[in-house]
Amino acid sequence: MAGIVLDGKAYAKELEAELTARVRRLNLQEPPILATILVGDDPASATYVRMKGNACRRVGMESRSIALPAATTTQELLAAIDDLNANPRVRGILLQHPVPKQIDERACFDRIALDKDVDGVTAHGFGRMAMDEPAYGSATPAGIMRLLRRYQIPLVGREAVVVGRSPILGRPMAMMLLAAHATVTICHSRTSNLAEVVRRGEIVVGAVGKPEFIRGSWIRDGAVVIDAGYHPLPQPASEGRAGGPGGGVGDIELSAVVDRCSAYTPVPGGVGPMTIATLIAHTVEAAEKAAR
Ligand code: NAP
Secondary structure, three states, X not given: OOOEEOOHHHHHHHHHHHHHHHHHHHOOOOOOEEEEEEEOOOHHHHXXXXXXXXXXXXXXXXXXXXXXXXXXXXXXXXXXXXXXXHOOOEEEEEEOOOOOOOOOHHHHHHHOOHHHOOOOOOHHHHHHHHOOOOOOOOHHHHHHHHHHHHOOOOOOOOEEEXXXXXXXXXXXXXXXXXXXXXXXXXEOOOOOOHHHHHHOOOEEXXXXXXXXXXXXXXXXXXXXXXXXXXXXXXXXXXXXXXXXXXXXXXXXXXXXXXXXXXXXXXXXXXXXXXXXXXXHHHHHHHHHHHHO
């Protein structure tokens, strides 16, 4: 039997309606700002930043986009973050990952004020989240958790396998699943017998960054399959591939599992819209806290 579609696109739309009402209730003369910083000219990053700005405006907030050249130094980026930290209208700061190699990304992430760290990238914010203390978790895994809750996917005591350990995705994902009482295994590029480890997963999260890297044959029947990846295809989805109207695949070979998993996130339309909606939700929450 085909797995349930965990429809991130539809849920994100509902969340946006709720967030619009919350922004209106704040009744501020000047809307709160989500500031995005993009360093360099990576087209995919530029698209993500644009989509976040559009979502911001849809809910009645303002988006301020700071575009810095590829040759920006760590000091220059730190100065830009300091300016945003000092601006009382800026309620959230998003530094788009990845930044060019000459920049100390960790130092720049950590410069973001904790109360404006709506993407959960600071070591302090991550640590608080990992300790189950209030913090804005990283938007992609936090969005996945929202989606799992929405569809009432049981997590307590279940085997979760997360493939990927990046600071913005795999690692916080694992901590959030742990907080929800799953038994969590984290895999990475040095994991031995990856296929065997993935086969243990009742919940499998793909966060690798390689198109359809996680093969369908590695995934057990009845698993919940969460695909965080997105790789545009040059053409619309070809026969037998689980592309969507936008034409893309994720990090998991979804076409081989949709008919025998219990639930899955489509690509596109699963994790991506939830990331954006969650980022906006965190910024609205930060604005509400500041208004109290
Ligand atoms: P990343 O920083 O490149 O991390 C990739 C992770 O995959 C690393 O931990 C790496 O292990 C692991 N990996 C690489 N090759 C592997 C292999 N052969 N076997 C097992 N593990 C392997 O990527 P990311 O930023 O976490 O992103 C992961 C995916 O999520 C990408 O497809 C990205 O586009 C997507 N993403 C989506 C959203 C969204 O909003 N939907 C947001 C962010 C990212 P090591 O640590 O050992 O190198």
